[in-house]
Amino acid sequence: MNSIVILGAGNVAFHLTRALLENTLNVRQIFNRTLSKAQEIGEASRISYTDKISEIEKADLYIIACADTAIEEFSHYIPYDDVLVVHTSGSSPMSVLKGDYRKGVLYPLQTFSKGRTMRYDNIPFFIETEHEKDAQDLVELANRISNEVHLLPFEKRLQVQMCGVWANNFVNHMYAIAGGICERNGLPFDVLQPLIHETAEKMLEMEPKQAQTGPARRGDDIIINRHLDVLQNDSRLLQIYQILTDSIKREYDND
Numbered sequence: 001m002n003s004i005v006i007l008g009a010g011n012v013a014f015h016l017t018r019a020l021l022e023n024t025l026n027v028r029q030i031f032n033r034t035l036s037k038a039q040e041i042g043e044a045s046r047i048s049y050t051d052k053i054s055e056i057e058k059a060d061l062y063i064i065a066c067a068d069t070a071i072e073e074f075s076h077y078i079p080y081d082d083v084l085v086v087h088t089s090g091s092s093p094m095s096v097l098k099g100d101y102r103k104g105v106l107y108p109l110q111t112f113s114k115g116r117t118m119r120y121d122n123i124p125f126f127i128e129t130e131h132e133k134d135a136q137d138l139v140e141l142a143n144r145i146s147n148e149v150h151l152l153p154f155e156k157r158l159q160v161q162m163c164g165v166w167a168n169n170f171v172n173h174m175y176a177i178a179g180g181i182c183e184r185n186g187l188p189f190d191v192l193q194p195l196i197h198e199t200a201e202k203m204l205e206m207e208p209k210q211a212q213t214g215p216a217r218r219g220d221d222i223i224i225n226r227h228l229d230v231l232q233n234d235s236r237l238l239q240i241y242q243i244l245t246d247s248i249k250r251e252y253d254n255d
């Protein structure tokens with residue numbers, strides 16, 4: 001892939017641009033409807049940027065890294081048919097790309113937030129293409145960034161992406177809930193940090209099922225009821241607590 005254009009200037013575009021450039025891949029241009037965001041990435045990376053569809057340059061590879069709801073719209077912007085166009089979504093099929101070009105998907109399984117410094121070499125990349133040769137080329141490109149590159153069809157990619165929702169989005173939401181409870185009780189979120197660190201570190205060395213502790217795991221209904229009493233006035237948290245407690249109990253039913 002001699003030249004790459006990135007469409008979108010959000011979290012994934014920010015990090016993919018950086019990862020590709022760090023590995024001497026030729027990112028030529030960033031396109032985004034909001035010029036200031038394309039400019040931010042473009043200037044930081046010393047590459048050209050535009051908000052005009054008519055100015056999108058010819059390249060070998062177009063990476064559409066925009067909101068899932070806009071992928072189809074973006075896919076109409078590329079007027080060439082002898083190019084490869086990929087999106088970066090785990091949960092959208094390759095068929096959302098509408099155009100006469102060759103199509104593919106380059107899905108990185110990681111949580112990206114703009115501006116963070118992060119490792120790229122351990123990020124699993126999942127690739128799907130229409131054509132075998134494009135798969136080879138994309139694998140080669142992703143291998144420049146990461147040691148974890150896999151070919152995966154949409155049905156499996158969707159499952160993997162959903163695992164990301166369980167393992168990251170929901171867990172993060174639990175941190176937000178715990179942080180809110182700390183705050184309402186005049187405690188800083190920092191008090192949870194050693195626990196959060198140890199939880200994540202344990203997960204790298206133990207099976208999650210073995211690592212589970214707490215009242216639901218022990219079947220300690222006295223403690224569970226105390227917590228439910230505390231949550232009486234917050235029906236949303238009460239429901240979440242009950243659903244998770246029941247789920248943990250059922251997981252260990254036959255132990």
Ligand SMILES: NC(=O)c1ccc[n+]([C@@H]2O[C@H](COP(=O)([O-])OP(=O)(O)OC[C@H]3O[C@@H](n4cnc5c(N)ncnc54)[C@H](OP(=O)(O)O)[C@@H]3O)[C@@H](O)[C@H]2O)c1
Pocket residue numbers: 007008009010011012013032033034037065066067068069070073088089090091107108109110111112113
């Ligand atoms: N974030 C992650 O951790 C992550 C991880 C793996 C894969 N992905 C996938 O990567 C893709 C990009 O995610 P992201 O987190 O980078 O998104 P994001 O930060 O929310 O960025 C969204 C981008 O899409 C553009 N956009 C949104 N709606 C649009 C519309 N209606 N018309 C034109 N442009 C529109 C935004 O343009 P403006 O700047 O003009 O608003 C922005 O450039 C998604 O398919 C996502 O599923 C995300």
